[in-house]
Amino acid sequence: MNNFEFYNPVKICFGKGEIAKLSKLVPKGANVMLTYGGGSIKKNGVYDQVITALKGYNIIEFNGIEANPHYETLMKGVALAKAHKIDFLLAVGGGSVLDGTKFIAAAALWEGSDPWEILSRRSEFHVEKALPIGTVLTLPATGSEMNGNSVVTRWETHDKLAFDSEHVMPVFSILDPEVVFSLPQIQVANGIVDAFAHVMEQYLTYPVNAPIQDRFAESILITLIEEGPKVLANRTDYESAANFMWAATMALNGLIGAGVPQDWATHTIGHELTAFHGIDHGQTLCIILPGIMNLKRETKKEKILQYGERVWKITEGSTNERIDATIKKTVGFFESVGIKTKLADYGVGSDIIVKVVDRFTKRGIKGIGERGDLTIADVAEILELQLK
Numbered sequence: 001m002n003n004f005e006f007y008n009p010v011k012i013c014f015g016k017g018e019i020a021k022l023s024k025l026v027p028k029g030a031n032v033m034l035t036y037g038g039g040s041i042k043k044n045g046v047y048d049q050v051i052t053a054l055k056g057y058n059i060i061e062f063n064g065i066e067a068n069p070h071y072e073t074l075m076k077g078v079a080l081a082k083a084h085k086i087d088f089l090l091a092v093g094g095g096s097v098l099d100g101t102k103f104i105a106a107a108a109l110w111e112g113s114d115p116w117e118i119l120s121r122r123s124e125f126h127v128e129k130a131l132p133i134g135t136v137l138t139l140p141a142t143g144s145e146m147n148g149n150s151v152v153t154r155w156e157t158h159d160k161l162a163f164d165s166e167h168v169m170p171v172f173s174i175l176d177p178e179v180v181f182s183l184p185q186i187q188v189a190n191g192i193v194d195a196f197a198h199v200m201e202q203y204l205t206y207p208v209n210a211p212i213q214d215r216f217a218e219s220i221l222i223t224l225i226e227e228g229p230k231v232l233a234n235r236t237d238y239e240s241a242a243n244f245m246w247a248a249t250m251a252l253n254g255l256i257g258a259g260v261p262q263d264w265a266t267h268t269i270g271h272e273l274t275a276f277h278g279i280d281h282g283q284t285l286c287i288i289l290p291g292i293m294n295l296k297r298e299t300k301k302e303k304i305l306q307y308g309e310r311v312w313k314i315t316e317g318s319t320n321e322r323i324d325a326t327i328k329k330t331v332g333f334f335e336s337v338g339i340k341t342k343l344a345d346y347g348v349g350s351d352i353i354v355k356v357v358d359r360f361t362k363r364g365i366k367g368i369g370e371r372g373d374l375t376i377a378d379v380a381e382i383l384e385l386q387l388k
């Protein structure tokens with residue numbers, strides 16, 4: 001196992017009715033900025049629960065944080081937070097609202113000249129302080145509720161970039177599985193496959209004798225395979241919603257990634273499909289991951305075979321036959337929850353290859369993936385493989 005540091009201070013309040021605890025969690029006397037998205041929380045009753053729980057607090061609202069949150073929108077939130085001397089941010093929504101709020105929290109205290117550098121120059125400039133954040137999660141998928149990651153899109157240039165800092169990890173996150181009931185089917189499916197891909201990015205690399213992390217990862221995958229379809233089939237099944245929600249949080253809170261190699265090539269390439277074509281985040285991962293498994297079958301061989309055997313019970317055939325069967329099972333799972341896996345399914349043609357290659361070249365990317373050996377030429381090949 002590799003050396004690691006693990007730090008996760010996020011307090012989780014999980015279960016039905018937990019939103020009522022907000023008054024115990026948000027500091028008394030705080031100037032609170034409540035952030036949310038396009039209005040789903042007003043339709044499903046979450047907004048009312050939050051406002052009731054925070055009776056007596058001084059609250060400013062900032063809404064309209066869109067899916068794949070825009071830098072341009074978030075900078076308005078930064079201005080509002082500064083103008084009202086906000087000292088606590090409460091994000092109520094899915095990964096986009098949470099990520100957007102993390103950016104606002106960091107940018108509000110940023111002392112550099114241009115807050116975009118938090119994202120564009122993340123390797124040089126680290127976020128050293130941020131306003132405190134609490135969250136009420138409404139969409140299990142990203143793990144943003146229990147990590148320090150944030151992904152932001154600059155609409156003007158169609159750049160989708162990430163940063164991470166322990167200073168934007170929420171102080172608390174409330175996870176009430178009943179929020180799942182109002183999600184559109186496609187968002188449930190996106191959430192299932194996003195969480196699935198998060199596990200794969202930290203698991204499908206190469207062995208380092210880390211059985212705890214491996215078995216933990218496999219248990220999350222199996223839980224998503226078993227519980228995901230139940231959530232889709234019965235939208236008010238509380239138990240399945242709860243298991244799905246906790247699986248998604250555990251998939252990206254740092255635990256399964258501690259002490260093991262990590263890949264993240266699927267996400268790096270997938271973000272470009274969202275940036276250029278607006279394809280939902282979860283969908284981009286279902287397009288790219290099978291391509292990477294196929295192209296990197298040699299360097300990922302041991303873990304693909306282990307995953308195939310332990311998760312899909314594939315034990316027969318030559319190495320290549322088992323790998324093919326494992327990829328087929330993975331694609332079959334994505335399709336069974338309603339997510340298509342080829343670029344043509346989203347109306348995207350071969351011109352995407354040039355665009356992504358050009359962008360990665362300009363960014364000076366040499367190699368990505370757990371060994372840093374997935375080159376720009378490989379990226380082009382993966383996109384080619386996944387055209388139709």
Ligand code: NZQ
Nearest residue numbers: 037038039040067068094095096138139142144149182183
């Ligand atoms: O805006 P509202 O009206 O709230 O509607 C949202 C949005 O349209 C709706 N929704 C959310 N909860 C709902 C609901 N509708 C009905 N009932 C509910 N309970 O769902 C739509 C999608 O929401 P969004 O927040 O965009 O989805 P998701 O949670 O999948 O977040 C995606 C974003 O997170 C980033 C992605 O790149 C993308 O920008 N990620 C963040 C990560 C992290 N912080 O660690 C890791 C991920 O890999 C990912 O990159």
Ligand code: ZN
Nearest residue numbers: 142194198267
């Ligand atoms: Zn993701």
